[in-house]
Amino acid sequence: MHFESHVRSAWVWALAAGLTALMVAVLWTSPEGPPPSRETPVGTAGRVTAGEPDESPATLHDLETMAGALDQHELLGWHVDFHVKVSAIRDATSFWIGKADSRVLVVSMTPVSADQFVRITGTIEAQDQQVYIRAGSVTPE
Numbered sequence: 001m002h003f004e005s006h007v008r009s010a011w012v013w014a015l016a017a018g019l020t021a022l023m024v025a026v027l028w029t030s031p032e033g034p035p036p037s038r039e040t041p042v043g044t045a046g047r048v049t050a051g052e053p054d055e056s057p058a059t060l061h062d063l064e065t066m067a068g069a070l071d072q073h074e075l076l077g078w079h080v081d082f083h084v085k086v087s088a089i090r091d092a093t094s095f096w097i098g099k100a101d102s103r104v105l106v107v108s109m110t111p112v113s114a115d116q117f118v119r120i121t122g123t124i125e126a127q128d129q130q131v132y133i134r135a136g137s138v139t140p141e
Helices: 002-028 063-067
Strands: 079-091 094-097 104-107 117-127 130-140
Touching (some): 063 079, 063 104
Parallel strands (some): 104 130
Antiparallel strands (some): 079 094, 079 117, 094 104, 117 130
16 A cells, blocks of 8 residues: 555656646747847837838838729838829818928828928828828928
């Protein structure tokens, strides 16, 4: 009887150790992976700054690509980086760029004047079926 209790005790310990190792392995290889180190940037408050918009392949650089699109709604969310001339002023917070037959509205708090050359970086958005650019930055050139 004494021998059977030692064997049973060894099996219990082996089973406990195996289950513990399995749990550690599952937790370590979870989709989240191991916890980040203190030097790893996290979220938008990381230590690495984002590149310029012209470094991203998902950025439009040609106004004609946007203005000539059959369905501009397919471009919603895309980033833009345009070097263009202001066509006309709409109001205090928006202006037009591009040719008269294919112009694009830009919403910006930066004051500009007609015929001024500017660099526009921003995002393509829509409201009430009107597609426009919400400018993050408008810089005179």
